[in-house]
Amino acid sequence: MKPEHIPHTDLRENINYVDNDVYAVQIVHSGGEDIDLKAIEIILNVNGEQLLPYNTSNFEVQNPDGTFRIKNSDGTFKVDNSEGPDYINNDFSLGDCIVIYTTEDTITVKGKEIDLKRWDDIDMFFIDKPSQQAIQRAVLQKGAGEFPEWITPYPYGSVYDNSSETDNWLPTELVDGIDDELFTNSSIKPDRWISENYTFGISEYDLGTSDSLTNVSLMIVYNSHDNSLKNMTLSIYNGSAWTMIAYNMEEKVREDDDPVIYYITDLVKNTTQLENLVVSFSAIGHASETSGKVDWVDFVGIHVEL
Known part of the structure; x- marks a missing residue:
């Protein structure tokens, strides 16, 4: 059986803050292959605890011109003022940005709501669902925590x-x-x-x-x-x-x-x-x-x- 193709895509991540709250996580397509948005799953790990995955049902897509795509009930995305009223664009392409608003009832796997803060440890895994492979893993943020006696290259160097x-x-x-x-x-x-x-x-x-x-x-x-x-x-x-x-x-x-x-x-x-x-x-x-x-x-x- 032929293995699933794993997209070769470059990503750039950013966090937006409001005071000490993590307001939004942004993931920008910065080069390489397009990806079907429905094939994307994003996992955030906060202080060692994995949050429920983010996908087309709970992230937004911003176009390179700053406008946001309209989300349909079936998880597809419609582009306003484009080729027609029902024009669907489900591609994650160069310049597109996935936005996760983390202030809107982020839920952990244990079913409790949490507020992400500036001092939390946050890792991100960008998963290609068909192949179940991580296209990218990134340390979005690291908390201050207790300073170790010896600082090594692991995990942030x-x-x-x-x-x-x-x-x-x-x-x-x-x-x-x-x-x-x-x-x-x-x-x-x-x-x-x-x-x-x-x-x-x-x-x-x-x-x-x-x-x-x-x-x-x-x-x-x-x-x-x-x-x-x-x-x-x-x-x-x-x-x-x-x-x-x-x-x-x-x-x-x-x-x-x-x-x-x-x-x-x-x-x-x-x-x-x-x-x-x-x-x-x-x-x-x-x-x-x-x-x-x-x-x-x-x-x-x-x-x-x-």
Whole structure:
């Protein structure tokens, strides 16, 4: 049986606020294939709890010119002042915007009404119903919550590995814990630079202050041995300049060595620099083409004191 086609569509999300209330979620078609509106299901996950799905029965569709389509009782959409009084346009196309008004009795799966607030954690899943596949998953908003001792790229940052031949963007969970059997793998090639870049998705809102920071520390747990890498380098970018903080780093076998901690407060002095922080771990391959050797990073984290 031929599998269902999964649309390749680019989406852009936005949240509108009224005071501290989440008033509306907007999802804009920004490129790629058209999608039948009846094939769309949107799931919001709020503070770990999944809301009832949104579909043509409870979202609105705004045209690129700012007008809204008229919704028929059967879930189809009619375009006013178009080719005729009964002109149906059920396509979600470039420039169209799906609008979810979250102030209108949002119901959870437990049957209770909730009001979405500016400080809630909100994830969105944009589902193609025929294939039951998520076209896009996005973090719409993250609450302040309790600040962790170590901030890692998971879940709001990113991990980019230039050595991958398939997907350079790696799951952030790989560097979220020490000795959790999850880690990145960088393929080592002779005389080739390999690097991984990490961002952390930290915002001034998370910290609750825009003041200067008293301590910012960086921890990295990695493994490299057998002289398969040379010139191991750790650098950071603070929004204005790259700075190398370690060069010719020693080889590490995680099980035998303590984590490496670097104090970077002199380079990351305030929340603006922390918001823009990028950490880069790089080296030159020093193994044969057929060795199949890899190095890996188990953990990358930032410790912040206000």
